[in-house]
Amino acid sequence: MRVTRASDIDFRNNRPRGCSRAATPFAAALAAVWTDIAAANTSNGYNLPIGVTSLSQGMYALHMEVFWICVGIAIVVFGAMIYSLVKFRRSQGAIPDTTMVHSTKVEIIWTIVPVIILVVMAVPAADLILKQEDTRNSELSIRVTGYQWKWQYQYMDAGEGVDFFSTLKQDSNFARQLDSGVDPFSVPNYLLDVDKPLVIPSGTKVRLLLTSMDVIHAWWVPDFGAKRSAIPGFVNELWFKVDSGKEGIYRGQCAALCGRDHGFMPVVVDVRTPDDFKKWVEEQKAAAKQAAAPSSAPPSSAQVLN
């Protein structure tokens, strides 16, 4: 089946590109949404992202399962309702049945059926929640601290000693200023880019320990199915394991209204292969060592005079 993408739709005319017949905007939009749902296409914002971790894929599967149950319920309920409205209308000579005021059989059925539906939804949901909370056997821990309005990443385990802040990238920060004169559409990844992203290895169970130094923030990357509050005085845990072969840049945002610049503290994660990650850690440690080492250069004349 051909997958419809956002780029395939001519938004000015609200119909698929190359469509010679003038379809109504609503019908075209509905057709596009339906095609995307059927093809599990999540690239255009109509649906949840499937993501790159087992948790995000589990969330997507659960979401679709509940969605189809809702579609089934809607068809049965609205079908019965519309059929009854049409078939038993007064103009057709329908006579109301005023004798049936109670039916134990019907009451048992409409109690048991919803209970079964709820259990069918609750079992996989509980299973997924238990998986989300299971941070055992993580291979890399990173302490994440929220500040108004930036993130600090402090590595433990294999990355012990690596410690840096991640703030909004300069071009986005400049463009967002009042009367900057910069068209935000000209800035790549406007408000979704940082000076120094969090770097993690693929195929590795990464555990984040989240806290905050001021107000409540929330660390959120939709493609990881990962979102948790960073609360002052508490340490919350969160884990994800990005599938091998899914290396790349993933973006998210602070998801708790945390003050004036809440919209300006994005999250960017650079997922690398374990070998590339090891190299990156070594580079960071070498750079930190160099920065901390006392200068071996002879003092300048100005320093001597002082």
Ligand SMILES: [Cu+2]
């Ligand atoms: Cu925040």
